[in-house]
Amino acid sequence: MPDLRKGYFASNRRRNDDIYEFTSAIIRKADCDTLEINNYCYEFVEENAVRYDTMPFRYEWKFGDGQKAVGQIVEHCYEGPGRYLVQLDVTNLVTKEVKLNQKSEMLVVEAVEQPYISSPEFADAGAVVQFSADSTNLPGWDIAQYYWSFGDETIGIGKNVEKTFTRTGTFNVQLIVSSKPGEGGITREACVTKSITIGRKP
Known part of the structure; x- marks a missing residue:
């Protein structure tokens, strides 16, 4: 699954075309499924x-x-x-x-097999917003990490996190769930995305 955590840039500060690799501390998946709401x-x-x-x-x-x-x-x-x-x-x-x-x-x-984002769809700028992955349904996974990328260059780690958006707009929140290494040291990863709209407090 491709992501945006690595990239390359060139520099000629030393009069040659050196190419450097950089690694971002903020993970954003390029291929992330839209959250499917469970319908019972x-x-x-x-x-x-x-x-x-x-x-x-x-x-x-x-x-x-x-x-x-x-x-x-x-x-x-x-x-x-x-x-x-x-x-x-x-x-x-x-x-x-x-x-x-x-x-x-x-x-x-049955619930859809996916990571699950529980959160409001609308909130005010400056308000504390609760995000939960409690309804994640990934049978057979030994989950090691819940990683949140909030679409404003901030992140959160954990099953339940809090976030305060400081500006208005619509933000694409990603939840990336990673498993502990299984046979052969292979880890599994799944990603879902959900949009939240932040408005000005009346």
Whole structure:
């Protein structure tokens, strides 16, 4: 994965064209994925309801997280990843017959495999902004470092950091996660980016 931590410049101060390599203390990745927001919302549909549309039925969904909803088509948002047993109870409103667990399915809700930046999208210049990588999901990684590059030539190190932007504008924040060396001394690295807009305090 290319980065912008190294470069070269030429100098003829000594009357020859010497080429020098320099290393920047601030890492900015040229190839960094845009943060993908986790979506834990689903739509549930009782498709068989069309066949019984002339008869009154009540459809009650149990989502496996303690929440319920009634309707032929319902939406539900889970708080986070997990395995949830979704069940549908159908009641005939004429005969009062109840069919428990007319449908039953294990739903696996997963987070996107990526480093994760939790932060506000807007903040005031001079205010302290909290950045967190707590929701990073990189299964199998033994993470060694969380490196933050805030797009204004400042950095932070750690899973949770604070940052104060001193000027207004939109800043492209990068989170670079590095693993400890694995087999053969190989380290893994992943990068995500998220924009934050800094405005003037009213």
